[in-house]
Amino acid sequence: MFGLSTDTFTAEQTGGVLWYVLQELAPRVTYDQYTLLHFLIRKAAHLTEYAILACLLLRAFRAGAARPWHWRWATLSLVLVALHAGLDEYHQAFTQSRTASVADSMLDTAGGVLALALLWLNRRKPTGLDRHGSR
Numbered sequence: 001m002f003g004l005s006t007d008t009f010t011a012e013q014t015g016g017v018l019w020y021v022l023q024e025l026a027p028r029v030t031y032d033q034y035t036l037l038h039f040l041i042r043k044a045a046h047l048t049e050y051a052i053l054a055c056l057l058l059r060a061f062r063a064g065a066a067r068p069w070h071w072r073w074a075t076l077s078l079v080l081v082a083l084h085a086g087l088d089e090y091h092q093a094f095t096q097s098r099t100a101s102v103a104d105s106m107l108d109t110a111g112g113v114l115a116l117a118l119l120w121l122n123r124r125k126p127t128g129l130d131r132h133g134s135r
Contacts, residue, residue: 046104050111054081058119069123074116081112 018038022029029037054077061073085108093100 043107046107047111047114050081050085050108051115053084054078054112054115055119057081058116069120074120078109078112078116082109085109085112 018041019034022034022037057077057080058073061076062068062070082105085105088108089100089102089105
């Protein structure tokens with residue numbers, strides 16, 4: 001993920017790729033629509049990559065235990081997600097064409113929180129029930 005924090009993946013760099021794809025898929029997209037979509041895709045990437053990190057950390061802490069959930073594992077996972085998010089923004093402060101942002105760090109951590117919350121909610125479902133609540 002630190003590789004994505006380099007000058008290679010700035011908004012200016014990824015924007016050209018997205019513009020090319022959008023012109024092929026939706027040639028009538030306006031520049032304002034493109035700008036909003038580019039912003040949303042980049043922020044969704046933040047949420048997604050840190051959500052995946054939280055899931056992987058929780059799985060690593062679980063390490064094959066029979067118990068699928070423990071609050072200690074979730075807390076440690078979230079702490080490491082937040083730490084990595086902070087270090088990622090700190091790293092960006094030293095790149096030439098990127099800036100560090102506390103808001104991005106909070107968004108990254110929110111991705112971890114969202115993933116852990118969804119996993120916790122999934123674990124709370126009674127076993128033997130389908131998604132409609134019947135057996």
